[in-house]
Amino acid sequence: MEVFDRSSWSSYLTSWLYLLVVTLLILVQCWAEDVVNNQKFKIDGKVTIPSNVEREWVSSTRVTVDGGQYIGFLKSDGTFSVHLPSGSYVLEVLNPNHVFEPVRVDVTSKGKIRGRRVNNVQSSQVQQVPYPLRFKAKGKASYYMPREQWRVTDLLMNPMVLMMVLPLIFIVILPKLVNTNDPETQKEMANQMNFLKPNNQLPDLSEALAGFFGGGSSSKKTTKSKSKKLKSQ
Structure with missing residues (x-):
């Protein structure tokens, strides 16, 4: 019985020593990593x-x-x-x-x-x-923004100035660049002017609106009056 107690006690001490060694190794490793990280x-x-x-x-x-x-x-x-x-x-x-x-x-x-x-x-x-x-x-180091100064380009790039200058350029300068003595140019300009003139064959806008809102009676009257005038002539 005494021999059994001694053997069990020795195994108990061995396990504790093994656990202590493992714990010390873990602590040393953690300490080494901490030293490396803090280096x-x-x-x-x-x-x-x-x-x-x-x-x-x-x-x-x-x-x-x-x-x-x-x-x-x-x-x-x-x-x-x-x-x-x-x-x-x-x-x-x-x-x-x-x-x-x-x-x-x-x-x-x-x-x-x-x-x-x-x-x-x-x-x-x-x-x-x-x-x-x-x-x-x-x-x-600059702690302040420089004050803006007046420049000629600011005036030229102003939208109001551009709106006044550009039409003058188209009206004054462009006609001088175009050769008006050329017959083809004159013919083309005449065609454009004729295109802008109102067409006599188109109905009068005022008569069309009056006929639309008046139910067509006024248009009939106007056509009758026109036909009477033509017969009397």
Whole structure:
């Protein structure tokens, strides 16, 4: 009976030790993955602006990552360093007086870094930029819209002016361009004028309307009066 108790106790300890080892291995693996995921890599770059700008621009410039999730500061020579975990980020340089083009940075889990231009319209087109990153000022920041100035083209393209000028062009200039001494041209113009004249064979519009609303009596009277006049003549 005593031997049986010892053997059962040893098997019980063995199972517990096995379970403890498995638990420790799982914890170590999770800790290693957490360390790998939280491992940060150094992103280096430099910001340059025109040389005629005062040196105070360094203190007023910031490097932001993903809209401020991470923030980097410049050194006196314009260089900066930002520590980021693996992933894809958008780096922007913010300065109150100058504008810079943002750059997207891809960081792999092995620490490989690649920079490329930000293209929100055609994201499939990849235009790589050299590393370490270089940010150059594109121009001065503009906070106000320039006031519109009067131009001659604005007057010429005015719809009211066009409505007055175009008919004058058709009336004054086009007849001078057409050769009126040409017999064929004169004949064609005469045909057009005859076409525009009212046709005598067509019934009078006033008589047609009077006959339609008057029941036809007025039309009969007019025809009778016309026939009497013809007989008397």
